[in-house]
Amino acid sequence: MSRALPKNAMRTVLVTGAASGFGRGVVSALLARGFRVLATMRKADARRESFASEIAKYPDALEVLELDVTNAEDRDAIAQLATRRGLDGLVNNAGYGLFGALEDVSEAQLRAQLEVNFFGLALLTQALLPALRIARGFVINLSSTMGTTAFPLTGAYCASKFALEGLSEALYHELSPHGVRVHLVEPGGHRTDFATNVTWGDRVTAAYSGQTRGYRALYTRLASGSGTPPDAVIAAVAALAQRPSTRLRIPVGRDARAIATLRALLPDSITLPALSLIFRRVFPKNGPRPVTAIAPQSEAR
Ligand SMILES: NC(=O)c1ccc[n+]([C@@H]2O[C@H](COP(=O)([O-])OP(=O)(O)OC[C@H]3O[C@@H](n4cnc5c(N)ncnc54)[C@H](OP(=O)(O)O)[C@@H]3O)[C@@H](O)[C@H]2O)c1
Known part of the structure; x- marks a missing residue:
């Protein structure tokens, strides 16, 4: 049974990768719900200005701090601050996608x-756990549909999120006796800076050029602003911060829920060949058909 926390308990939550996308939205949502927020990011000094209105509105509740999750000195400095001040929650959001065969x-x-999406996250969590154990707090990890179901040409990203899923499931059991909750929020595709920030392999082998063209075309469309707005993911994270839950995995978005349901109901012997067929159609070996090659209906007859 879930139990709402007292509204007036001023609890502190640290968010990584808070400059954009889900992280930026989570900072606003937590402040609006009465949390004190440590919004951490790279190049914090240059980005503090973009939080000016919230710093003015919540002068005692918002701090914008430097944290590159791969930087040991940054992690140590944040851990010392958290130990001094106390920390109730950690939202491990920072991450990016490396795509390509x-x-x-x-x-x-x-x-x-792996350094950003897994090791940085794992080492930051390790450094903050003493404070989180004292507070009997929570860890919310931003995974992905690609943390449970792999897509072609995303092996590196999927590996980082599958690793995060394994770590989180172990921590769910390891930390439950200590009163620390662990959750995995698994978004499907949402409109953030993610598509723009995708890094592609530094070469394209001829054998994969068609599939790569198909995948890149999809991400160019997503980077141009189409896709589901990030609100449901932000709301899911904020709700988990506010209302204790025993759920480990929370898929968010129609695509994420559909895939999670299929994976839960059907064995791999059915889902994997079916997914393979779909992927071969969506990202064909010879690439997407050029638009000019598609004849208008009247001419095709
Ligand atoms: N959007 C989606 O469709 C989607 C779907 C599933 C899962 N996710 C996951 O959701 C999380 C947030 O992504 P998003 O969609 O909000 O994309 P985003 O707008 O690109 O945000 C990602 C943030 O991570 C930060 N970051 C990257 N490397 C970092 C590092 N070494 N140290 C600290 N911060 C770092 C980026 O900061 P800089 O600006 O400094 O690079 C950026 O602010 C990621 O873990 C991503 O894998 C996203």
């Missing part, structure tokens, strides 16, 4: 992907 991503790109 495995043959097309360099070792440095592969390692950087």
Whole structure:
């Protein structure tokens, strides 16, 4: 049974990657719900200005702080601050996508992907857990549909999110006796800066050029502003912060819920070949048909 926390308890939550997308929205949603927020990001000094109206509205509740999750000194500084002040919640949101066929991503790109989406997150969480255990607080990890179901040409990103899912499930059990909640929010595709910030493999092997063109076309469309607004993900994170829940995985978005339901109901022997067929149609080996090759209906007859 879930229990709402007292509204007036001023609890402190740290959000990573708070400059844009879900993170930016979560900061506003938590402030509006009466939380004290440590909004952390890279280049915080240059970005503080974009929080001016909220700093004016919540002068005692919002702090904008520097944190590159891959930087050990940044993590140490944040951990010291959290230990001094106390910390009730951590929203591990910072992340990005490295896309492209495995043959097309360099070792440095592969390692950087895991460094941000997994190692940085894991080490930050490790550093903040002593404070979170004292507060009997919570950890909310931004995973993805791609944390449970892999798509082609996204192996590096999927690996980072599958790793996060494993870590989080272990922590769910490990920390429950200590009163610390762990949740995985698993969004489907949503409109943030994610598509713009996708890094592609540093080469395109001829064998994958068609599939890569198809995937890039999809992400160019998403980067141009189409897609589901981020509100439901932001609301899901804020609700978990406010109202204790025993749920580990929370898929958000119609696509995410549909895939989660299919995976829960059907065995891999059915879903994997079916998904493979779909992926072969959506990202064909020879690439999407050029628009000019599609004859108008009247001429095609
Ligand atoms: N949007 C989607 O469709 C979607 C779907 C499923 C899951 N997700 C996940 O949701 C999370 C948030 O992404 P978003 O959609 O809100 O995209 P976004 O707008 O690109 O936000 C990602 C944030 O992560 C920050 N970041 C990247 N590397 C960092 C580092 N080393 N240290 C600290 N911050 C870093 C970025 O900061 P900079 O500006 O400094 O690069 C950016 O503010 C990610 O974990 C992503 O994997 C997104």
